[in-house]
Amino acid sequence: MSKPQLQSAEVLAARHHARYPGETLAYRQARNALLAEEIELRRHIERVAAMRRALPTSGDVPENFRFDSADGPVTLAQMFGDHDTLVIYNWMFGPKRERPCPMCTCLLSALDGEMPDILQRVAFGVVARAPIERMQAFAQERHWEHLRLYSSGGSSFNQVYLGEDPGGDDIPGLNVFVRISDTIKHFYGDEMGPDTSDPGQDPRGAPDLMPLWNILDLTPAGRGTDWYPSLDYQAANPPHH
Template sequence: MNDVNASMQTLKPARELADLPPRFPGESAEYRRARNALLAEEIELRRMIERVAAQRRALPPGGIVPEDYRFEGEAGPVTLSQLFGQHDTLVIYNWMFGPQRERPCPMCTSLLSAWDGEMPDILQRVAFAVVARSPIERLVAFKRERGWRHLRLYSSGGNTFNRVYGFEDPAGDDVPALNVFTNTGGVVRHFWAGEMGPETADPRQDARGAPDLMPLWTILDMTPGGRGTNWYPKLTY
């Protein structure tokens, strides 16, 4: 962390980098002043994201995973350690599509649809799995309906993974979760999880991590109307 802070201190001030002349047709001096002030904040945000990512990478070893969980995949049973494949890092997303649901969570589904397009690139660096407690046949049926091509789906209905790493009550509602695991010399450890839940949310804001994982919200945050207060993705339109 000290090395990260030291390197950041050598950077040019954000306000200096953001001191740009008028750039677009018809913009006023008032607009450019406000835009440059915003640009300075955006530069600081980018630097903060870099600092946080470096701090995350520097975490000490996490806890050893208590068991080699068995999942049901599209090609048959597979264990947690096998999900790593050729990689030493595994990302698992808990999809809110448990057996009590008639249809999956629209928000999770929107996120997974975005990730499906990125998955060939993601899989070059890390292994990635999507788990849900519904039977694998139900997960695959929706995958076909949605037109997903690259996501790798697994049923966790026969194990306690969602309870241990998603704090999910089997008799209650689904809980979304993102966990990262490492495999070093055959020892599987928990590395990081998204922990910014409802208890950490600011007033009048949805609980979400930072950076926000959803490209949808990243795009809308750049528009005058923003995310809105009464709109969420749907499964169909």
């Protein structure tokens, strides 16, 4: 069956009849031009997602890596639970760090709220090289309730799947694994970083997983260049009464 012919983004934008109080003709013309680009962006995102879904599975996982969890030792295979897909985020919280990465933590705080929904479809684990006790203590401090935390401190998982550089420093990343019968294969890894970033921009993926940046991208000032997430806002910004 052939795919339906899509109308041009410009036609769809011109058909849109939303109007806001007091808007000018110049605003509407600029907004419709932007709307057409947004439609094209949505279509491009879907094309990229389709290419990602169509990836052939990559290599077999070289070993059934072992991790520490709040409930004791667990293997990579056990992390799948009842699902055939496992997503793992590499949290930058290694032995060289007194505190975890604020950017990673910001993302994980958002994912904690989404986790009950995500876990309906796939298994999801957060892996770091810090001892599980330190991971749990920070999760309690951050009021995380749903993230599944695993310490990889006793395995080579981070080295094998690009979560640690040769010097032993943490690298953030996301990997997707699939279980086919009794075999676990690597399916996808986030490969966008400093070596693929554009001038004047922080390294970022596409689509960007952090809701924070997507919200700020909708505002006049955008992401800005003088602000990053913090691990603790209470000390710096006490509540007003």
